[in-house]
Amino acid sequence: GIQVEQSPPDLILQEGANSTLRCNFSDSVNNLQWFHQNPWGQLINLFYIPSGTKQNGRLSATTVATERYSLLYISSSQTTDSGVYFCAVRSGGSYIPTFGRGTSLIVHP
Amino acid sequence: DTGVSQDPRHKITKRGQNVTFRCDPISEHNRLYWYRQTLGQGPEFLTYFQNEAQLEKSRLLSDRFSAERPKGSFSTLEIQRTEQGDSAMYLCASSPGLAGVFEQFFGPGTRLTVL
Numbered sequence: 150g151i152q153v154e155q156s157p158p159d160l161i162l163q164e165g166a167n168s169t170l171r172c173n174f175s176d177s178v179n180n181l182q183w184f185h186q187n188p189w190g191q192l193i194n195l196f197y198i199p200s201g202t203k204q205n206g207r208l209s210a211t212t213v214a215t216e217r218y219s220l221l222y223i224s225s226s227q228t229t230d231s232g233v234y235f236c237a238v239r240s241g242g243s244y245i246p247t248f249g250r251g252t253s254l255i256v257h258p
Numbered sequence: 259d260t261g262v263s264q265d266p267r268h269k270i271t272k273r274g275q276n277v278t279f280r281c282d283p284i285s286e287h288n289r290l291y292w293y294r295q296t297l298g299q300g301p302e303f304l305t306y307f308q309n310e311a312q313l314e315k316s317r318l319l320s321d322r323f324s325a326e327r328p329k330g331s332f333s334t335l336e337i338q339r340t341e342q343g344d345s346a347m348y349l350c351a352s353s354p355g356l357a358g359v360f361e362q363f364f365g366p367g368t369r370l371t372v373l
Contacts, residue, residue: 180360190347192301192364235300239360244289245314246362248300 151176151240155249162226162256170221170252172236180239180246181212183221187232195221195234226256260284262365264350270371271340278336279368283352290333291362292325293349294318301349307333308355340372 152175162168172181183195196203196210198219203210207226212219223230233253237246263282271277283290288309293301304323306314309330319325322340327333337344347369351362 182361184364190295190367190369192349192351194361194363197361237300237362244306244308244360245291245303246360248302250298250300 151178151238151247153236153238153247153249155234155236155252157252158250160252160254162254164226164228164256164258166226166256167222167224168226168254170223170234170254172219172221172238172249174217174219174238174240176240177217178214178238178240181214181219182237182246183210183219184235184237185230185232186235186251192235223254226254228256228258230254231256262350262352262363264348264365264368266368267366268369268371270373272373273340273342275340276336276338277340277370278334279348279350279370281333281335281350281352281365283332283350284354284363286354287352287363288330288355289353289360290327291351291353292333292335293351295347295349295367296345304335304348337370340370342372345370345372 154173184192200214209222233251235251237248239246265280290307292304295301307327322338347367349367350365
């Protein structure tokens with residue numbers, strides 16, 4: 150099956166810093182989502198982005214499907230950005246997404 | 259649109275007991291997924307429903323696990339004869355039935371602790 154690798158696995162920032170999270174995948178995909186899992190375990194949709202670029206406030210994402218990666222940008226980070234960020238991809242005719250292992254982000258005040 | 263809901267949010271049980279979890283998807287979402295997540299890992303797929311039909315089951319899903327989605331609305335996940343290794347967060351997600359669109363929306367999860 151498709152392999153999904155996220156980097157870095159851990160990230161510690163000071164409030165106000167910018168960061169880039171990466172998601173690499175081993176095969177072509179037709180669906181990709183970024184999620185933020187908050188400290189209570191809730192997975193929150195950030196972007197549904199099979200290709201192209203999207204922005205939502207301080208967050209933006211770019212997927213380059215032909216090169217098999219996606220990037221999540223967080224600007225002017227806040228303590229509430231802390232948590233784990235997952236990407237999930239779906240390829241071929243499968244209905245089942247595959248998740249990466251996540252990037253754990255801690256933002257210090 | 260009230261989002262995906264799950265009940266209970268927390269469950270503590272003794273080894274060997276049966277437990278049942280419920281998931282209510284976003285209304286009119288005909289796709290429903292169950293996942294299991296353990297500490298430090300991403301969600302692992304368990305099973306998938308399209309309307310009332312269970313179309314896929316993971317090999318992770320032993321015969322102690324069963325899921326249903328009667329009438330294509332809410333779904334239940336039952337674990338029989340629980341083991342300590344079943345302790346995990348159980349997540350439910352739903353997705354609209356639009357062709358080619360598989361955007362998933364997750365519920366808050368049910369955290370299971372088996373003593």
